[in-house]
Amino acid sequence: MAMTSLEVKKKTFRWALWLGWQLDSNWTEPWLFAIYVLVKPLTSSLLLVCMYFAARQVTPWVPVDFLPYMYIGNACFMLIGSVMFGMSQAVLTDREHYRMLKYIYIAPGHLQTYFVGRAISGAFQAVLGGLINITIGALTFPEVRHALTRQPTEWGWLAVYLVLGTMLLTALGLILTAIVLNMNRQGMFLSEGISGILYLVCGVVFPISILPHWLSWVSVILPPTYWLEGMRRAILGVPAEKFLDSPLSHWGHPALAAALAGTTLGLLILSQFVFRWSERRAWRLGKFEEQSGA
Amino acid sequence: MSSSFGLFFRTIIARAYPRIIGVRRQPSWVIHEAILPLLSVAAYAYIYRAMKAPESYIGFVLLGGAMTAFWLNVLWSMGAQLYWERSSGNLELYIMSPSSMMAVLAGMALGGMLLTMVRASVILLTGILLFQIPFHASSWPLLIGVFLLTLLALYGLGMMFASVFLLFGREAWHWVNLLQEPVYLLTGMNYPLRIFPTLLASCAAVIPLTTGMDAMRQILFADAGFFPLWLNILTLSGLSIFYLFLAWRMLKFLERKAKEEGKITVKWQ
Numbered sequence: 074m075a076m077t078s079l080e081v082k083k084k085t086f087r088w089a090l091w092l093g094w095q096l097d098s099n100w101t102e103p104w105l106f107a108i109y110v111l112v113k114p115l116t117s118s119l120l121l122v123c124m125y126f127a128a129r130q131v132t133p134w135v136p137v138d139f140l141p142y143m144y145i146g147n148a149c150f151m152l153i154g155s156v157m158f159g160m161s162q163a164v165l166t167d168r169e170h171y172r173m174l175k176y177i178y179i180a181p182g183h184l185q186t187y188f189v190g191r192a193i194s195g196a197f198q199a200v201l202g203g204l205i206n207i208t209i210g211a212l213t214f215p216e217v218r219h220a221l222t223r224q225p226t227e228w229g230w231l232a233v234y235l236v237l238g239t240m241l242l243t244a245l246g247l248i249l250t251a252i253v254l255n256m257n258r259q260g261m262f263l264s265e266g267i268s269g270i271l272y273l274v275c276g277v278v279f280p281i282s283i284l285p286h287w288l289s290w291v292s293v294i295l296p297p298t299y300w301l302e303g304m305r306r307a308i309l310g311v312p313a314e315k316f317l318d319s320p321l322s323h324w325g326h327p328a329l330a331a332a333l334a335g336t337t338l339g340l341l342i343l344s345q346f347v348f349r350w351s352e353r354r355a356w357r358l359g360k361f362e363e364q365s366g367a
Numbered sequence: 368m369s370s371s372f373g374l375f376f377r378t379i380i381a382r383a384y385p386r387i388i389g390v391r392r393q394p395s396w397v398i399h400e401a402i403l404p405l406l407s408v409a410a411y412a413y414i415y416r417a418m419k420a421p422e423s424y425i426g427f428v429l430l431g432g433a434m435t436a437f438w439l440n441v442l443w444s445m446g447a448q449l450y451w452e453r454s455s456g457n458l459e460l461y462i463m464s465p466s467s468m469m470a471v472l473a474g475m476a477l478g479g480m481l482l483t484m485v486r487a488s489v490i491l492l493t494g495i496l497l498f499q500i501p502f503h504a505s506s507w508p509l510l511i512g513v514f515l516l517t518l519l520a521l522y523g524l525g526m527m528f529a530s531v532f533l534l535f536g537r538e539a540w541h542w543v544n545l546l547q548e549p550v551y552l553l554t555g556m557n558y559p560l561r562i563f564p565t566l567l568a569s570c571a572a573v574i575p576l577t578t579g580m581d582a583m584r585q586i587l588f589a590d591a592g593f594f595p596l597w598l599n600i601l602t603l604s605g606l607s608i609f610y611l612f613l614a615w616r617m618l619k620f621l622e623r624k625a626k627e628e629g630k631i632t633v634k635w636q
Contacts, residue, residue, distance in 0.1 A: 100538050100541055101538060101541070109541060109545055112545060112548075112549060113544070113545065113547075113548050116548040116549045116551070116552045117548045117551075119552050120548065120551055120552050120556070120557065121414070123552065123555075123557070123558050123562055124411070124414055124415070124557050124558050125418070126558075126562050127420075127424070127557075127558035127559060127561075127562050128415060128418040128420040128424065129418075130561070130562065131420060131421055131424075132418060132419050132420055132421075134419075135418045135419070139417070139418065143414070170454065259399065262398070262399030262403060265399070265403055266398070266399065266402075266403045266406070269403050269404075269406030269407055269410075270406055272406065272407060272410050273406045273407070273409055273410040273413070277410070278410060278414055279410075279413050279414050279416075279417040280417065283413050283416060283417045284413065316417075
């Protein structure tokens with residue numbers, strides 16, 4: 074009996090999730106993989122911690138709230154990097170390295186769902202790494218611990234931002250994946266570049282008011298800025314320091330969530346158009362089996 | 368004897384050639400090799416600006432960003448290169464050819480070094496222009512000497528990685544990936560080593576980036592540094608000899624082992 078479209082998508086998603094997990098994890102022993110998942114995010118956070126303490130040695134007035142601000146922002150950003158990078162990287166590894174993309178395309182599965190499954194597999198690892206990272210931060214640094222325990226975490230809003238954020242990142246990842254489908258191996262650098270721009274512009278590790286005026290306005294119209302602000306506020310509350318103020322500081326949770334939901338919806342619609350157009354173009358131009366000798 | 372030397376040097380030039388000529392044939396490299404790394408460098412510089420740290424700290428970030436380009440080149444274009452070469456079918460040709468694998472690796476290092484030099488210069492110059500950081504070297508010849516010594520030790524380490532990763536399958540990719548951030552952390556890429564305990568800083572000194580950057584900061588920013596300048600230079604010289612020797616020995620050993628285990632032609636694993 075033929076499967077319905079929804080059943081095909083569910084099955085594709087499940088297998089893509091499993092495949093992504095296997096590709097990421099089965100190269101080594103579980104204990105080594107656990108270290109691998111932990112070390113990368115932890116060291117990138119510790120790098121910021123070291124910068125904070127280096128600055129405090131020479132400029133003691135730096136507010137203690139700046140450390141948790143950076144720490145939590147960086148931990149949340151890992152999800153952005155892993156979903157966007159993971160999804161577009163799947164195109165490149167399947168096409169250039171394993172040379173399976175053309176078979177995946179002609180198989181009865183759903184291509185878009187396949188990429189989403191691969192990305193969500195990476196997202197689970199990023200969330201796990203982020204949670205362990207925050208726990209270690211809270212246990213090790215009194216500044217982070219104090220900020221986390223100063224007021225109760227707003228679990229409801231955190232759940233809202235996590236759901237909306239997953240949809241936002243999926244939409245962004247699909248747009249990137251669609252573009253990479255029509256690029257050669259240089260596509261790898263596109264997701265890295267977008268991720269770098271977002272790290273700089275979206276107020277991940279410093280308040281956006283520090284940026285040049287025109288750039289801080291670019292920041293305010295980017296959906297990941299709302300997401301990061303919302304996540305940080307749900308976890309840490311509103312920062313007491315004026316120093317950490319941004320143009321979004323006076324927005325409440327409902328306004329932030331509404332802005333995030335609206336822009337995410339727009340991006341989801343756009344991602345469908347872009348993906349379908351790119352998929353057709355890639356099929357017409359034979360991009361599914363194009364090799365660049367990488 | 369002279370012909371084997373000739374072959375050695377011709378191999379170096381031949382392997383360096385595609386890396387250098389590729390720059391001219393694929394100008395898009397400027398975007399991903401120079402502009403993209405600048406984004407994260409700028410983010411780190413803004414963190415110090417937000418904390419109103421001294422301007423020399425932003426200089427540390429720029430120098431760290433430029434030197435990181437060499438570290439990434441060592442990891443991805445040296446360490447993991449034989450893994451890529453195996454996947455694309457070139458490795459078996461290298462092994463079969465009469466030239467030495469050490470010459471192939473030296474050619475990769477030379478080409479990578481020249482290419483990365485351009486990338487590092489772009490990061491440094493753009494950063495200086497964007498953030499208006501003054502660089503006043505106390506001695507340019509000393510700075511250039513320390514820089515070249517750092518590269519020698521760094522690429523010696525890269526050649527050693529390449530031979531070790533010859534035995535790896537997909538692990539090579541993951542190990543290279545894993546070696547990025549911890550090394551940024553340990554080498555004090557964005558901050559002075561002073562915030563580390565002496566034991567940790569001394570352990571980190573086996574990575575040439577640590578000692579090289581500590582020395583260059585002393586020359587460029589009149590920073591107190593963690594180790595005395597002479598000790599940094601001595602350590603870098605020792606590391607250069609040690610890593611190059613180790614690379615040569617390991618390459619011999621692991622090439623034979625890879626042949627015995629049939630890993631020279633294994634692909635996509």
